[in-house]
Amino acid sequence: MDASRLSSHLDRLRSIGATADGGVSRLAFSPEDVEGRSYVSGLMTEAGLAVEVDAAGNLLGRRPGRRRGAPALLIGSHIDTVVNGGAYDGAYGVLAGVEVAATLAAQGIELDHPLVVVAFSDEEGAYGTMGMLGSHAFAGVLPEDAAAAFDERGRRVGDLLRAVGGDPAGLAGCAWRPEDVAAYFELHIEQGDVLERLGVPVGVVETITGRVNVAVTVDGVAGHAGTTPMEHRADALVAAGRMVLAARAIAAEERVVLRATTGTCEVSPGMWNVIPGRVRLGVEFRDADAANLDAAVTRLRELARTVGRESGTAIEVRAGARTSPVACDPDLRLLIAESAAEYGLPCHGLPSGAGHDAQVIARIAPIGMIFVPSRGGVSHAPAEYTAPEHLAAGADVLLAAVLRRDAQQEAPNNQEKNPIYLTIGSQS
Numbered sequence: 480m481d482a483s484r485l486s487s488h489l490d491r492l493r494s495i496g497a498t499a500d501g502g503v504s505r506l507a508f509s510p511e512d513v514e515g516r517s518y519v520s521g522l523m524t525e526a527g528l529a530v531e532v533d534a535a536g537n538l539l540g541r542r543p544g545r546r547r548g549a550p551a552l553l554i555g556s557h558i559d560t561v562v563n564g565g566a567y568d569g570a571y572g573v574l575a576g577v578e579v580a581a582t583l584a585a586q587g588i589e590l591d592h593p594l595v596v597v598a599f600s601d602e603e604g605a606y607g608t609m610g611m612l613g614s615h616a617f618a619g620v621l622p623e624d625a626a627a628a629f630d631e632r633g634r635r636v637g638d639l640l641r642a643v644g645g646d647p648a649g650l651a652g653c654a655w656r657p658e659d660v661a662a663y664f665e666l667h668i669e670q671g672d673v674l675e676r677l678g679v680p681v682g683v684v685e686t687i688t689g690r691v692n693v694a695v696t697v698d699g700v701a702g703h704a705g706t707t708p709m710e711h712r713a714d715a716l717v718a719a720g721r722m723v724l725a726a727r728a729i730a731a732e733e734r735v736v737l738r739a740t741t742g743t744c745e746v747s748p749g750m751w752n753v754i755p756g757r758v759r760l761g762v763e764f765r766d767a768d769a770a771n772l773d774a775a776v777t778r779l780r781e782l783a784r785t786v787g788r789e790s791g792t793a794i795e796v797r798a799g800a801r802t803s804p805v806a807c808d809p810d811l812r813l814l815i816a817e818s819a820a821e822y823g824l825p826c827h828g829l830p831s832g833a834g835h836d837a838q839v840i841a842r843i844a845p846i847g848m849i850f851v852p853s854r855g856g857v858s859h860a861p862a863e864y865t866a867p868e869h870l871a872a873g874a875d876v877l878l879a880a881v882l883r884r885d886a887q888q889e890a891p892n893n894q895e896k897n898p899i900y901l902t903i904g905s906q907s
């Protein structure tokens with residue numbers, strides 16, 4: 480693998496949407512996303528991949544395989560970012576996939592299986608969209624009303640898809656069948672500090688956490704900030720503040736769920752001299768056990784009834800987009816560990832606290848995820864950083880894993896029967 484070329488591609492991509500404090504804002508469907516996609520598409524072409532954009536805006540680079548009718552080996556991740564995020568989250572996995580293809584081409588290596596490198600659209604859920612939109616469409620599990628939904632800015636998702644070359648009318652046609660995919664690999668920065676603390680360069684992901692988004696709407700009574708006595712107020716923001724703390728307590732104190740975060744807060748009418756009449760909160764719960772996600776939503780509803788009663792407000796708690804926790808494929812985990820050993824790289828099995836397209840692709844294919852260390856465990860922030868030698872090591876392991884999987888006989892396609900995949904709940 481050409482580690483310096485991979486690093487220079489990462490540097491160029493981070494410049495698209497670069498922010499003043501060293502971060503990257505390349506939100507899905509934004510002009511920066513369009514420019515980033517065009518850059519990656521050019522790299523795919525240079526690497527000998529045939530480029531296409533599917534109806535969900537997924538950017539695919541295909542390389543044919545030698546064996547007729549063989550299912551594909553997929554390498555995927557995303558190039559969209561959160562607001563003022565880091566340069567490595569997602570981008571690293573896509574660019575390393577392109578580098579795998581370029582290396583195979585440069586060395587004249589033909590694979591038995593077709594190789595498809597995918598940059599999935601809207602992994603992060605830009606402007607309140609569902610997130611992992613492209614991978615849901617790819618796996619055939621996109622909710623039917625996904626294209627008709629609106630983002631927080633009032634833009635229709637179907638129109639956003641068109642902006643990146645998608646086609647809202649053709650979304651059903653993006654779905655791959657289990658028999659079309661031999662294996663899915665995703666290489667990603669850890670976004671936590673487990674590997675760094677252990678001093679281990681390669682992580683083999685065992686499970687990926689699930690998450691549920693919960694929209695909390697607090698309706699109080701707007702009024703004059705100067706004339707309304709304190710005891711006669713139904714201040715929606717004061718009640719919402721209690722809901723923020725309640726959500727936190729469900730994880731931090733009650734331990735119903737592993738993580739709870741309130742990441743958005745919209746206050747109406749949003750004037751200094753008006754008592755807030757309505758507040759919308761975006762709450763997110765995460766856990767490796769789907770039942771705990773349900774329990775957290777139930778508990779938040781209970782607490783909402785109490786807060787509503789005590790504050791004179793009406794509080795609605797509505798569960799929205801959800802991704803289920805999944806386990807990575809045991810055979811691919813072993814294969815990744817063997818690939819690391821081939822390079823003399825120590826590796827460590829660990830869970831992923833972050834969500835990944837892989838967990839959606841698990842609906843149709845065995846998934847294998849490789850992690851590399853994140854400095855200080857920081858991600859979704861400008862300080863996100865992974866050392867060049869770790870970037871290079873992860874990419875080497877990815878290439879080795881693809882070669883190893885390519886050399887294996889096809890296992891009978893038993894996705895439907897695999898107990899790992901039966902634990903996945905329905906998307907909503």
Ligand code: HGY
Nearest residue numbers: 602603832833834835
């Ligand atoms: O939020 C996540 O876990 C992922 O980075 N989208």
Ligand code: MN
Nearest residue numbers: 561568603859
């Ligand atoms: Mn992310």
Ligand code: MN
Nearest residue numbers: 568569667835
């Ligand atoms: Mn990511």
